[in-house]
Amino acid sequence: MTEAIAATARWQSCAIVEIATRTPAIKSFFLRLSETFDYTAGQHVDVRLTAPNGYTAMRSYSIASAPSDSNVIELAIERLADGEVSPFFHDVARIGDMIELRGPLGGHFLWPGPTANPLLLIGAGSGVVPLMAMIRHRKASGEPVPVALLLSSRTWGDVLFRDELLELERSLPDLALALALTREPATRRDDFSRRIDSAMVAGVAARLPVPPGCAFVCGSNAFVDIATDAVLALGLKAMAIKTERYGA
């Protein structure tokens, strides 16, 4: 499957059709593909920006939207101060601009398909993007996979996709949502007011009907290391824990 996908990952130019402010630091960019592609929740695209003198900058962005018949995909990009590409999207890009991208890419951090085992998803900040694609896919496909999401954010206002996640928690009985706020007290009873730790991960995993068969962890490298150690402590095998590290 992945080989077929990679073989068609040609560069294409896509129009920005919508921009939505999600949090103070994160905006969603909706891009209309000129060549549609099939993808699996969890995959990413490479985006390439070109200056008038031919200089290019390339970065990877996870696809936030669930696979569907639509030819529009959503990317959610966090603005990093002094970054090269993310401030361009936040400060310069506007509706109608053409952006080059190729995809879908990534053959590892993938929604596993209908599986008997529940999934434990753990993300921090914009690291929830590929997990959101999985949850949206879970909702759209109706595949009976129980999912628990532990999402760490600085404040309530920084929780990416917050309102949609709260709504999904209400409408999907087998979705457990736990928010961890690191810079302000949580107000929902079962959320957390601290950084991620092993007890928190164990507590969230225990909200699943049976122990998770597989875990997906996405965020900064430091966050991913803490989260994966906590998941290993639950007894999951290393190969059942997939990580996407946004680098630094």
Added chain:
Amino acid sequence: MVTRGFTGRQSGSELSERIPPGQHLVDNFPVLTAGPTPRIEPADWTFTLKVGTRPVKAWNWSEFNALPRTRMTRDIHCVTSWSKLNTAWEGVAIDDILADAGLSAPTPFALAHCYDGYSTNVPLADLATGKAMVALNYEGQPLPRDHGGPARLLVPHLYFWKSAKWVSGLQFTERDEAGFWELRGYHKYGDPWREQRYKND
């Protein structure tokens, strides 16, 4: 296609000759790993050389550390588009590993195997003649666990996923057999100067 309004953070011309197409410079050392960071104590560490399925020689940590040392300072290029210049490594050249095993002409291809279950393929021609090593030190310090410690393969002229972290051995093969990443869409060879990122690039 020029992107409206984009100028970018362009580096000086002198450095830009060292940056392959589509890459950008970083000062930090990003970590990209597909799973948990393995914990391998030197006491539990071995490095095994195989030809096909036949083990030729295995070294424990102290035996491996007694092999001749090589230093290399190289530019490295990650497929996710960052490049880092002048990284300093010390370890055991693949040539010295082969010599210690008494293996003069193994098969033309190899798979590097890792403690976390991953693998990657590299031709012998890219491992031998001083081109690659099993690195034990980075910038004068024991290789940090995040970066593959206690030992990683270092094939600096190919995209950095080929420099497999937590390496546990080399297996020489008759044919060029795709490793873990190469089976999942990455390019079989991975030359940054030809932008061989993904299959069919």
